[in-house]
Amino acid sequence: MLSLEQLSQMVKVHLGLYSYTDGVQHFSKWNIGESSLGGRGLFATEDVAAGEVLFVDHPITRGPRAGNTVVRGCTVCCRIESDSFFKCCKCSLLLCSEKCQDTTTHYEDCNTICRWDTKVPIEEIDDVVLSKALAPIRALLMNEDQKLLMAALQAHRLPQHGAEVRGLKEYFDIPEEDEDLMTLACCALDTNAFQIATSYGKKEMSLRGLYPVSGLMNHNCVPNTRYSYNQDSQMAVKAVKPIRAGSEIFTSYTGTLWGTPARRTHLYKTKHFFCKCDRCADPTERGTLLAALKCFSPECPGSLLPIEPLNSSSSWRCLECRLRVPIKTISILQSALGSLMGSLDFENVDQLENFLVNRVTKYIPKTNQIVVDLQCRLIWELGESDGLRWHELTESRLALKESLCRGTLRTAAALGVGDAHLRGLLLYHLHAALAERARRSPELYEELKAEIESTIEQAFHILQGDISAPPDLELRHRYLGPGCDKPHEERFFILDA
Ligand SMILES: C[S@@+](CC[C@H](N)C(=O)[O-])C[C@H]1O[C@@H](n2cnc3c(N)ncnc32)[C@H](O)[C@@H]1O
Numbered sequence: 001m002l003s004l005e006q007l008s009q010m011v012k013v014h015l016g017l018y019s020y021t022d023g024v025q026h027f028s029k030w031n032i033g034e035s036s037l038g039g040r041g042l043f044a045t046e047d048v049a050a051g052e053v054l055f056v057d058h059p060i061t062r063g064p065r066a067g068n069t070v071v072r073g074c075t076v077c078c079r080i081e082s083d084s085f086f087k088c089c090k091c092s093l094l095l096c097s098e099k100c101q102d103t104t105t106h107y108e109d110c111n112t113i114c115r116w117d118t119k120v121p122i123e124e125i126d127d128v129v130l131s132k133a134l135a136p137i138r139a140l141l142m143n144e145d146q147k148l149l150m151a152a153l154q155a156h157r158l159p160q161h162g163a164e165v166r167g168l169k170e171y172f173d174i175p176e177e178d179e180d181l182m183t184l185a186c187c188a189l190d191t192n193a194f195q196i197a198t199s200y201g202k203k204e205m206s207l208r209g210l211y212p213v214s215g216l217m218n219h220n221c222v223p224n225t226r227y228s229y230n231q232d233s234q235m236a237v238k239a240v241k242p243i244r245a246g247s248e249i250f251t252s253y254t255g256t257l258w259g260t261p262a263r264r265t266h267l268y269k270t271k272h273f274f275c276k277c278d279r280c281a282d283p284t285e286r287g288t289l290l291a292a293l294k295c296f297s298p299e300c301p302g303s304l305l306p307i308e309p310l311n312s313s314s315s316w317r318c319l320e321c322r323l324r325v326p327i328k329t330i331s332i333l334q335s336a337l338g339s340l341m342g343s344l345d346f347e348n349v350d351q352l353e354n355f356l357v358n359r360v361t362k363y364i365p366k367t368n369q370i371v372v373d374l375q376c377r378l379i380w381e382l383g384e385s386d387g388l389r390w391h392e393l394t395e396s397r398l399a400l401k402e403s404l405c406r407g408t409l410r411t412a413a414a415l416g417v418g419d420a421h422l423r424g425l426l427l428y429h430l431h432a433a434l435a436e437r438a439r440r441s442p443e444l445y446e447e448l449k450a451e452i453e454s455t456i457e458q459a460f461h462i463l464q465g466d467i468s469a470p471p472d473l474e475l476r477h478r479y480l481g482p483g484c485d486k487p488h489e490e491r492f493f494i495l496d497a
Contacts, residue, residue: 002152004040008032010149011213015055030054030249032216038273039154041218041248048243050419051461054225057235059209060146061185063135065195066164066208073205075109075131076100078198080205090114092125093134112140116172125171133164135193135208139185140178147181149212155187156272162186185210191271197229197468201384211235219271220250221263221279226421227251228466236465241418256415256422257376257408259291259369260309261334276310279415283309284319288414289367293333297323303365304330337363341370349381349388353400372411375404379429383436390436390495398436405430424462428470431455435480439492453482 002010008031029048035041048054064070064078073080074096082096088106091113095101118125130137139150155161162183168174174182192215193208214227214235224247227237243249253271254263260280267275279285283305292303295318302320316325340363345351356374364370382401383390393401409426417423431452438448460477463469472494478484479494 004032004034007040007152010145010152011216013145014060014149014212015057035218035248037218037248039218040216042213042216044243044245044247044249046245048239050239050241052239054237054239054249055213057211057213057237059196059211059233059235060142060150061135061139061189062196062207062209062233063133063138064131064208065206066132066135070132070206072128072131074100075134076103076105078204078207080203087123087125087127089122091130092122092127093130094127108141109134109137112137113172116174116178119171119173126167129164129167129171131205133168133182135189135210136164136182136185137168139210140181150185150188150210153188153210153212153215154191155184156191157187158272161190188215191215194227194235196233196235197466200468200470207233209233209235213237214251217249217251219253219267219273219275220248220277221252221254221256221260221275222277222416223250223252223420224418225249225251226419226462228421228463228468230465230467240420241416256417256420257290257369257372257411260285261291261306261312262369264309264312274310274312281310283307286414286416288411289365290369290372290411292365292367293330294363294365295321295323296325296329297321303367337370346377349378349385352378352381353397357400367411372408375408379404379408379426383429383432390432393436398433398440402430402433402437405433419458419462421462421466421468424459424466424469427455428459428463428473428476431459431476431480435476435492435495438488439495442488445488449488452480456481 011032029044029046030042031045032040033043064075071080072094074082074085075093076095077100079096085094085096087093088095088101088110091110093106093109093113095106100106113130142150164186165179165182189208189210193210194214196207196209198204214237217225224239224241224243225237226240227235229235254266264275264280267273285291289303289305292305295302295304297318300318300321300323302318304316304318304325306314307317308314313327315327316330317323344355352374356371356378360371360374379401382388382397383393405426409423409430412420412423412426434448434452434455438445438452456477460473460481463473475494479486479491484491
């Protein structure tokens with residue numbers, strides 16, 4: 001077991017190896033320490049201001065995610081739509097073009113795999129099994145420092161971890177040394193890896209990366225940092241709110257807008273701990289009622305919530321009439337709601353809108369995470385997707401988009417998410433809805449100007465430099481943000497374009 005000093009030294013070497021586009025490395029405002037949550041964590045050594053970059057990390061291995069829902073794609077460029085997918089005749093990895101086949105990335109992947117004897121003819125090897133195992137396979141290419149760093153990370157060793165390597169062994173005779181290192185990589189990835197964001201609106205295979213410094217951050221359901229990626233998969237971690245010297249630096253391993261039972265179950269299943277943060281301990285989740293269900297008493301307008309949210313078998317109680325409902329009944333209702341959601345076609349915006357506006361709130365309160373999730377899905381589509389572009393939106397859909405943005409921003413603010421990525425995106429979409437309204441009705445421009453400027457300014461501040469930011473963020477900020485001295489017809493030219 002490495003001491004904290006040894007680990008800090010290795011982390012410094014790791015960070016120093018890479019320079020981010022701004023050329024700055026920020027090591028001075030945090031260190032690695034013992035966390036009261038167990039294990040190690042990162043701690044601020046000085047006060048950190050909101051927006052400050054804490055560090056920029058770089059993956060020591062990365063590759064396609066291993067979940068069952070990950071869509072198959074090219075193992076080099078990650079494209080998922082192509083008429084020309086083929087399996088490499090030497091290693092069976094999926095590729096989309098000769099160009100991708102001729103890359104160093106593929107050359108190295110192919111060489112690593114071709115060292116192993118096969119148990120079946122090469123064309124019978126399942127490319128999905130190979131793709132899921134690619135991040136651990138690439139771990140075999142790490143240098144000695146990187147291997148030591150990976151071994152120093154926490155790694156859950158339960159039987160479910162390492163399935164990728166067991167899948168490979170159906171097809172290959174793998175030397176013990178390779179198997180051990182890949183199994184360690186699987187466990188380290190399952191404990192520490194981050195999903196790597198793709199460019200805004202781009203349909204690509206979803207990747208995971210093992211970021212050794214980011215992997216030292218513990219979880220809080222209201223984290224004080226956000227992270228973003230650049231084109232080279234470098235990950236910048238920034239403060240979303242001021243962090244006092246001595247405080248622990250947190251990230252989040254779950255969805256921000258999920259209710260407490262959903263977050264805690266997910267954390268337990270994937271990361272093997274039950275979160276006990278302030279948000280989890282508060283049945284109302286800072287008044288957002290994200291987990292709330294409708295009271296079962298006829299005529300009662302109240303909401304049911306867990307009595308003891310840190311106890312997963314706790315009964316639930318209505319906030320109004322105090323009716324108690326056993327967890328068994330709640331679980332049945334939750335799984336019925338899950339099935340109902342599973343039957344929805346999320347690509348069909350008409351169906352989503354109808355379900356949201358006319359149906360779902362008959363069964364669950366409008367604060368419930370399912371409603372909030374549907375609201376977000378509609379926000380992302382309205383004005384953006386084919387047939388629903390800004391100039392095609394009806395007045396009522398434009399008004400709906402604006403009100404959904406405002407409502408979800410209120411929920412995010414109540415949770416105290418600070419300048420989180422989610423807030424940046426919601427501000428961008430609110431700005432776009434307001435700008436479209438002003439473009440359609442120029443007489444409203446003066447009335448809307450201040451809010452249009454401030455929303456795009458804040459969105460730009462949060463999302464700039466983030467590969468997943470909307471591509472017109474900068475242009476909108478330049479034309480519609482504060483300080484633009486062009487007449488308003490010219491400012492709105494950007495929207496017509
Ligand atoms: C990415 S690691 C975080 C760093 C880790 N504490 C270490 O010592 O290397 C994730 C693991 O840390 C622990 N952990 C993270 N956040 C936690 C929390 N809020 N409460 C309890 N354990 C936590 C869990 O074991 C989790 O699987």
